[in-house]
Amino acid sequence: MNIHFKTAFDYIKRAPFQALSAISVLTLTFFVSTMVAVLAYSSGNLLKYFETRPQVIAFLKNEVTPQDVSALQNKLTADERVKEVRYVSKEEALNIYKEATSDNPLLSELVSPSIFPASLEFSLANLSYAEDIIAQVKKESIVDQVGFTASLGGESTLQDVVSRLKTITLYVRIGGMVLVGMLGAVSFLVLIVIIGMRMATRKGEIEILDLIGATPKFIRSPIVIEALIYSFAGVLLGWAISFLFWLYVTPNIVAYFGEIPVLPKGTWDFLILLVIILGAELLIGSLLALLGSMLAVSRAKRTR
Amino acid sequence: MIQFKKVSKSFGTIKALEEVSFEVGKGEFVYITGPSGAGKTTLLKLILREYQPDSGEIVLEGVDITKLSDEQIPEYRQKIGVVFQDFKVLPERTVRENVEVSLAVIGVAQEAWSARVGQVLKLVGLAERADLFPNQLSGGEIQRVSLARALVVNPKIILADEPTGNLDWETADSMMELFEKINKEGKTIIMATHNKVIVDKFKKRVIKLKGGKNVGKEKVHELEKEPKKEENEKGEGKMKVKVEEV
Numbered sequence A: 001m002n003i004h005f006k007t008a009f010d011y012i013k014r015a016p017f018q019a020l021s022a023i024s025v026l027t028l029t030f031f032v033s034t035m036v037a038v039l040a041y042s043s044g045n046l047l048k049y050f051e052t053r054p055q056v057i058a059f060l061k062n063e064v065t066p067q068d069v070s071a072l073q074n075k076l077t078a079d080e081r082v083k084e085v086r087y088v089s090k091e092e093a094l095n096i097y098k099e100a101t102s103d104n105p106l107l108s109e110l111v112s113p114s115i116f117p118a119s120l121e122f123s124l125a126n127l128s129y130a131e132d133i134i135a136q137v138k139k140e141s142i143v144d145q146v147g148f149t150a151s152l153g154g155e156s157t158l159q160d161v162v163s164r165l166k167t168i169t170l171y172v173r174i175g176g177m178v179l180v181g182m183l184g185a186v187s188f189l190v191l192i193v194i195i196g197m198r199m200a201t202r203k204g205e206i207e208i209l210d211l212i213g214a215t216p217k218f219i220r221s222p223i224v225i226e227a228l229i230y231s232f233a234g235v236l237l238g239w240a241i242s243f244l245f246w247l248y249v250t251p252n253i254v255a256y257f258g259e260i261p262v263l264p265k266g267t268w269d270f271l272i273l274l275v276i277i278l279g280a281e282l283l284i285g286s287l288l289a290l291l292g293s294m295l296a297v298s299r300a301k302r303t304r
Numbered sequence B: 001m002i003q004f005k006k007v008s009k010s011f012g013t014i015k016a017l018e019e020v021s022f023e024v025g026k027g028e029f030v031y032i033t034g035p036s037g038a039g040k041t042t043l044l045k046l047i048l049r050e051y052q053p054d055s056g057e058i059v060l061e062g063v064d065i066t067k068l069s070d071e072q073i074p075e076y077r078q079k080i081g082v083v084f085q086d087f088k089v090l091p092e093r094t095v096r097e098n099v100e101v102s103l104a105v106i107g108v109a110q111e112a113w114s115a116r117v118g119q120v121l122k123l124v125g126l127a128e129r130a131d132l133f134p135n136q137l138s139g140g141e142i143q144r145v146s147l148a149r150a151l152v153v154n155p156k157i158i159l160a161d162e163p164t165g166n167l168d169w170e171t172a173d174s175m176m177e178l179f180e181k182i183n184k185e186g187k188t189i190i191m192a193t194h195n196k197v198i199v200d201k202f203k204k205r206v207i208k209l210k211g212g213k214n215v216g217k218e219k220v221h222e223l224e225k226e227p228k229k230e231e232n233e234k235g236e237g238k239m240k241v242k243v244e245e246v
């Protein structure tokens, strides 16, 4: 084994409680970070789902040409009050219908593509524009009827839901960031304190190494390695615990939200999300360790 | 190989060395002698660049080492083997590991360690004690760990600060025989000592310090008497410089 790794492990073995406290605070930090990252991701998804739901559907006449459709689509896209314009062809409309009635094959077999008109769906930047825009779209020659789907049932409109979700998402993100930031700061401090203690116990050794011609890098290496070991252990443990948690609750969450894709649909996609989070955490963990050990080492030099 | 040119070093009001000049040739074995407090350790520390002189030049193989930058110091020190007065072995590492650290410091590949460490441990007679910790060794053995560590890097110069200081005469003798053997292999050795018996027995050139000044180069048998009492009593206070021609 490399001499620096050996030195680092020797010191960890000699002070197991220091190692334990460093690893546990880092584990807690990265556990919470992983939770917050997944929550931020899924609340964002939830918000996006409602934001991008079509609020207005303009059903098109049967005989429209693609040129007419794209002309209208461009016109709507250019309108600042209108968002997320999407063209739904007859076939797509049929598929949507079929999916919705999949429990009842009889219903789906009764229909042919021709009954479903193609449509342009879009949502509005603000519901107060609805009346104007609907009136305007109705006048278009290729538009047959205009449907307004903003009402979700009860008295709440889609707009209400979206704005409430926006607030919640914001709180989740800010709260999560503050929590992670505080935990990160505490881990950093603990790391610095422990590295500082290590420097103090190694003082004699450091002086000797210096006199026999060790470079500063040589002297620093075991200390940096030790800090990296703590951080990686913290990241892996924190992430793994969070991973188990999500593994356990995901089926319930997916069942609860149904068609709303709060979490990635496939297990595979969810794994990719978690692996990306792990990668980011390893990066942040190594930065914490490097920064912390450099700081402790440079401080020790100044006091020597 | 080494030249001191009017080197002075003081600590506050204490003049540890005053305009010391001498020269040591390649492959030479010289003693730095003088009473306690004469500046022997300070002189060796100057060679190691642990201290910077207040004035003067220290030239080693044509390079004025007082002008080395901080970044150049590690590489410079790697060329020097030191047997410290207080051993400076790593207490939490075995004999073998203590010696290995030296090799790691100069960047020798790990595969080559075992052979080189085995060889020096055999030379200093510690082969059977390779896996013991310093606190399991006798004083003389620890001294030899320090020597093994200095030797293993194959340095050009060996500095030894009172390497026989804490040893009984028998052990000291065997230590000196080791140094002579190493010197015969071509290494330059500068040894600080106040042990008259040693200096008398193993005759080498002597560079004598007294109150921070060097007072000439004499042969062993001409060496002046041990430190006078009045000087010792002055302790760490200002040392009155006495130049005695002997």
Ligand SMILES: Nc1ncnc2c1ncn2[C@@H]1O[C@H](COP(=O)(O)OP(=O)(O)O)[C@@H](O)[C@H]1O
Binding pocket: B011, B014, B015, B016, B034, B035, B036, B037, B038, B039, B040, B041, B042, B043, B235, B236
């Ligand atoms: N780091 C230091 N700070 C202050 N005084 C020192 C220091 N090192 C040595 N001295 C003083 O310099 C003088 C020479 O010391 P030293 O070189 O250790 O003598 P020796 O090794 O010959 O016994 C002594 O008076 C000692 O007290």
Ligand SMILES: [Mg+2]
Binding pocket: B040, B041, B042, B085, B161
């Ligand atoms: Mg001394």
